Each structure stands twice: as C-alpha cells, then as structure tokens.
Amino acid sequence: MSAREPLYEGKAKIIFKGPEDGTLIQYFKDDATAFNAQKKDVITGKGVLNNHISEHIMLRLANAGITTHFIERMNDREQLIRALEIIPVEVVVRNVAAGSVCPRLGLTEGEPLPSTLIEFCLKDDALGDPIIAREHILAFGWASAAEFDVIVEQTNRINALLADIFAAIDLRLIDFKLEFGRLPDGTVILADEISPDNCRLWQVGTDEKMDKDRFRRDLGGLTEAYQEIARRLGLEVPQQG
Ligand code: UDP
Numbered sequence: 001m002s003a004r005e006p007l008y009e010g011k012a013k014i015i016f017k018g019p020e021d022g023t024l025i026q027y028f029k030d031d032a033t034a035f036n037a038q039k040k041d042v043i044t045g046k047g048v049l050n051n052h053i054s055e056h057i058m059l060r061l062a063n064a065g066i067t068t069h070f071i072e073r074m075n076d077r078e079q080l081i082r083a084l085e086i087i088p089v090e091v092v093v094r095n096v097a098a099g100s101v102c103p104r105l106g107l108t109e110g111e112p113l114p115s116t117l118i119e120f121c122l123k124d125d126a127l128g129d130p131i132i133a134r135e136h137i138l139a140f141g142w143a144s145a146a147e148f149d150v151i152v153e154q155t156n157r158i159n160a161l162l163a164d165i166f167a168a169i170d171l172r173l174i175d176f177k178l179e180f181g182r183l184p185d186g187t188v189i190l191a192d193e194i195s196p197d198n199c200r201l202w203q204v205g206t207d208e209k210m211d212k213d214r215f216r217r218d219l220g221g222l223t224e225a226y227q228e229i230a231r232r233l234g235l236e237v238p239q240q241g
Pocket of ligand 1: 092098099100101175176199200212
C-alpha cells in the first residue's frame with residue numbers, strides 16, 4: 001500500500017489525496033464485512049478483482065452517457081477518481097426479492113417483485129444504515145428535491161444498463177447499491193464502485209450466487225465467483241496470493 005496519508009478509510013476501500021486538486025485515489029482492500037461489520041474476514045485478491053470489475057462497469061456506463069467519478073485505473077489496487085461531496089444516502093435497487101427486504105416485507109428470496117423497487121438508506125454505520133424515505137432526505141437536507149430527481153433518473157438508467165451488461169454474461173441482476181456525490185459545480189454524479197460486493201448476481205438457469213452472499217452466507221468460493229465474472233467480462237486480472 002502507498003505511504004500516503006489516508007483521508008478516509010471505509011470497510012472495503014481507502015481514500016487518499018489525489019495528485020491534482022479535484023482528484024482522489026480509491027484503494028480497494030481485501031477486507032470483507034457483512035451485517036454492519038459484525039462479520040469480518042480478509043479475502044485475498046478480492047480488492048484487485050473489484051478494482052478491475054468496477055473499472056470495466058464504470059467505463060461501460062460512461063460510454064452509455066452516465067457521468068461517473070471514475071477517471072482511470074492506476075494499478076491493480078487503485079483508481080484515480082474525481083473528488084465529490086458524497087450524498088449520505090445509499091440507493092438500493094431491487095429487481096427480485098433477496099436479502100434484507102425478505103424478512104422486512106415477508107417475501108421469499110427469488111420472488112419477482114411487482115416492479116423494480118428503489119429504496120434509500122442513510123449512510124451511517126453507527127445507526128446500521130436505516131431505511132429512509134424521500135421525505136427524510138429532503139427534510140434533513142441530505143439532497144435537494146432536484147438532486148433527488150437526478151438520482152432516481154440516473155438510477156433507473158443505470159439499472160437498465162447493468163441488467164443488460166450482466167445478462168450478456170448469463171447473470172441475473174437481482175439487486176445492487178449505488179452512491180452519488182456532488183462535483184464542486186453542484187452536478188450530481190455516480191460515485192463508489194460497482195462490483196459483486198454491492199450487486200447480487202445469480203447464474204442464469206441455476207440461480208447460483210456469484211456475489212458477496214458467498215461470504216455473507218459462508219458458501220465459500222468468493223474469489224472463484226468474482227474471477228469467473230471478470231473472465232466473462234473479458235478482463236485479465238492478475239491472481240493474488
Ligand atoms: N448493499 C451494499 N452495501 C450495504 C448494503 C447493501 O452494497 O451497506 C447491497 C447488497 O450487496 C445488495 C443490495 O445492496 O446487492 C441490497 O442489500 P440488502 O439491503 O438486501 O442488504 P444485505 O442483505 O446486504 O444486508
């Protein structure tokens with residue numbers, strides 16, 4: 001890891017100062033956490049795989065007209081990104097029922113939803129990322145009404161694009177999480193990462209889990225699943241460890 005002073009360390013990534021004003025470096029760790037960090041482990045090679053997979057997805061989204069914070073991948077662990085003021089809201093998109101929505105609404109995993117759901121959670125680990133409504137976002141000023149509309153519009157476009165990208169490699173996009181932030185001029189753009197750490201991806205035909213649920217549910221074979229996704233996307237990712 002670089003000797004630079006971290007500006008922020010999260011559960012799976014570290015943010016360092018970038019080489020120029022308005023830039024940051026996003027470093028992908030091998031740490032895996034689940035259930036609000038009550039379950040933790042180190043999975044050798046996960047960070048490198050997510051760095052490469054997220055680079056690929058962000059570039060595909062950019063090609064399709066989505067503005068993102070991604071500038072370039074610097075090496076196997078780090079990306080150069082645009083500095084943003086992060087909006088403290090996690091945007092969860094659900095195409096099929098899985099994970100926390102099942103006990104919350106009495107749904108069965110794998111059940112189709114009547115329509116795609118967009119949910120919002122406050123990005124606050126100490127509070128366990130509670131689910132919130134548009135009203136909370138506006139009332140507490142986490143985003144303006146105009147920003148909220150941009151987030152929802154971009155999220156719907158991203159969902160359609162990601163569903164196609166993954167369908168082309170025989171994966172069903174079950175659900176995923178996005179984060180957004182503001183550029184200094186106020187433009188709201190896509191931040192964070194898009195990888196099997198924050199998407200649920202099931203093999204077409206068998207519904208085999210090809211995502212972080214392999215860790216959350218002690219299924220094993222997480223790096224093998226992430227490597228398989230990278231291979232299907234046509235990426236060459238050096239193996240670690
Ligand atoms: N997710 C995430 N970070 C979080 C919470 C959820 O990336 O802090 C992703 C998760 O990988 C899944 C989707 O958002 O693809 C929905 O997650 P859910 O609310 O079901 O929570 P989980 O089951 O992960 O606790």
